[in-house]
Amino acid sequence: MKNRRFSFKLWANVLVLVAFLALSVFPALSSVAEELPAPAPSPSGLPDGITAVSGNLNSSDVTDQKSVLTETGTFVRAINVPGEKVYLISSDSTYAPFEFQNEQGVYEGIDVKIMEEVAKEARFNFEMKFPGFDAAVQNALSGQADATMAGMTITAARKEKFDFSAPYYETELVIGVKKGNSVNVHDFSDLKGKTVGVKIGTTSAEWLTKHQDQYGFAIKQYDTADQFYSGLQIGALDAIMDDAPVMGYAIVKGQGIEFATEKIPNGEFGFGVPKGQNAELLKKFDQGLTAIKGNGTYQRILDQYTAGSDSSSISGTADESTIWGLILVNKDALLNGLAWTLALALLSFVLAFIIAVFFGIASYDKKINQMRPWRQVLQKLVTIYVYLIRGVPLLVLAFFIYYGIPQLTGQSLDVFFAACLALTLNCSAYLTEIVRSGINAVPRGQKEASISLGLRYYQRLFYVTLPQAFKLMMPSFINQFVISLKDTTIVSVIGVVELLQTGRIIVSRNFESFQVYLIVGVIYLIIITTLSLIAQRVEKKMS
Amino acid sequence: MVDKMIEIKDVNKHFGDLHVLKDINLEVDKGEMIVVIGPSGSGKSTLCRTINRLETIDSGEIKIDGEVLPEEGKELARHRSEVGMVFQSFNLFAHKTILQNITLAPTTVLKKNAAEAEEEAMKLLTRVGVAEQANKYPHQLSGGQQQRVAIARSLAMHPKVMLFDEPTSALDPEMINEVLDVMVELANEGMTMIVVTHEMGFARQVASRIIFMADGEIQEIAKPNEFFENPKSERAKDFLSKILHGAKEGE
Secondary structure, three states: OOOOOOHHHHHHHHHHHHHHHHHHHHHHHHHHHHHHHOOOOHHOOOOOOOOOOEEEOOHHOOOOOOOEEEEOOOOOEOOOOOOOOOOEEEEEHHHHEEEEEOOOOOOOHHHHHHHHHHHHHHHEEEEEEOOOHHHHHHHHHHOOOOOEEEOEEOOHHHOEEEOOOOOOOEEEEEEEEEEEOOOOOOOHHHHHOEEEEEEEEOOOHHHHHHHHHHHHEEEEEEOOHHHHHHHHOOOOOOOEEEEEHHHHHHHOOOEEEEEEEEEEEEEOOOEEEEEOOOOOHHHHHHHHHHHHOOOOOHHHHHHOOOOOOOOHHHOOOOOOOHHHHHHHHHHHHHHHHHHHHHHHHHHHHHHHHHHHHHHHHHHHHOOOOOHHHHHHHHHHHHHHHHHHHHHOOOOHHHHHHHHHHHHHOOOOOOOOHHHHHHHHHHHHHHHHHHHHHHHOOHHHHHHHHHHHHHOHHHHHHHHHHHHHHHHHHHHHHHHHHHHHHHHHHHHHHHOOOOOHHHHHHHHHHHHHHHHHHHHHHHHHHHHHHHHHHHHHHHHHHHH | OOEEEEEEEEEEEEOOOEEEEEEEEEEEOOOOOOEEEEEOOOOHHHHHHOOOOOOOOOOOOOEOEEEEEOOOOHHHHHHHEEEEEEOOOOOOOOOOOHHHHHHHHHHOOOOOOOHHHHHHHHHHHHHOOOHOOOOOOOHHHHHHHHHHHHHHHHHHHOOOOEEEOOOOOOOOOOHHHHHHHHHHHHHHOOOEEEEEEEOHHHHHHHOEEEEEEEEOOOEEEEHHHHHHHHOOOOOOOOEHHHHHHHHHOOO
């Protein structure tokens, strides 16, 4: 209990760190914020953020010169009839060649281009966002989007929930193997005893499950496509199954894969609106689709994106085969992702901290005086809160907030808000415990001395207890912030494009899993190690 | 009535099953210097702490300067500010300098302006002989110095009464006198004091009255000479024989 010296240097260090992080985040963040949808965009108000690319696409084709197309790293917006309703379309985040971010960090692909052309023909406005397939479907079903255009196969089950347009793409499934086909798979019967990788919940997975006994292979299911493409490369899988256009795109991108079997017709992709809703939008889509099929635009889009024929248009010119090349090409996207990661972590931590200070004060063990009844109730409530929040996994909390609450209230939530809320609640429970035990750890004599000098409750807290408690808590705070920072990767699943999600999007385009995740990992490592070193120094200073 | 500073009537307190204060009755005149002695566990510290309600009481009544001690709130805080307390373990505010330790309560509770409070603080520090340590932090001072600062901190509130809860028990022997000297001076200036201590020489020299406690009861109240020469209760005789024997051996 020596060195009880309260160091202002320590606070200064923390302040400098926070200021530094805030400064590094906000320029990037504000530009991102500008990209977030505004209800009535105007041509002069185009975003100029770091990943924003804007411009008019073939606007001369259209009679109405006011048509505006905006393509950015987070959404695509087309205004063909200014002043009219802007339909919200939800889509997958990483499903090349249907939707993916190109090297400029802008979303493109078959779905995107069809959507743009159809809207132009049928004269409606839309804004397309890319939160990921599950989130896209949930968005439409919970009223946060008007329709889903996400390479979605029309199935009987989905028809229960969606009304579909006429099919806009006939898809096929195919088995792929590592280039050279050393496993000798030419037919489905050759798969006997082999392990086949597939993306979870897809029609490929359905097909494999159905035919597993017939052909005698093992199935390994993955969350994302890049995982099983990597699995094939490292030899963990003998073969993979995916949509033929997707695998074709991977082949174009130079993944060492080849088609091994004949292609299996696998239904049709449709544009879906929530059942019984947005009939007008559905009608317009069908009209537009018929029109672009008739005038050749449709075929042009398919030719541009499907494998084999002419790959030059999508293979890209930028060199993404080296780490340095990847960093150069994607530095804006990565910085942007980092900005969101830091924004999420900092904002949720600061909010959680404020909650925790109040809850910690309300719940610490007050021994000297008997507690008044309302304080006892408050203490119980805080204890229940802490147990509740700590007892629910963060991901469940995030799903509950983002998907669950809108269904209950009919009011959609911004994804950043939902992610921030989930992180804040989660973090506040742990911080409350830290604050509570920090206050308890202040020696009782300090409280007694301030009491005997006539200081009142809030004066004691403010001048004596809290300053000393915060000093004791400082290392725990920094550790908890590190955990918060890591937890941001968990909430990325609901569609926040933070650093990890940015990495996944890049990988879905170029399949460079190893190098991209190495870069992402190193960025986290640098930030977290810096924080940990600061925590260590703080701890050393205190002992 | 007016010349009574502290009136304790029929006070009882339990810690769970333990009856730590049994029907305590005590009146202290203004300017009196009361020394409370007794074996450990006798309730003497608890008694001391009830006087500014650091310990609550189960029954009975405590008056300071004619007013009943309020149970809580603003009035209790005001009463406490008029009763100085010095602890065994000093309890200086660890995160504040010596000067800030002394000015905190005058500026927050009495709303004095900072310059005025600092000026008075420096006078008090000079008086207890640690003025040159004003800008250090408590852990940089010796125990004796810290305890003298603690006394100065209490005096800065201009208390009517000073309570000392074993003020020298945590000190190295060579530092005990520097603290006792400050207390003697305070007593000579007419401060009403209640001192819980094991310093028998000090008790004999300075006390107006000695209170001997054992088993939660006041066994004996007497003038120092009378108590040390001719203790009446068996408990006191027993206690003194042990203490004085020990003291002689130590000399």
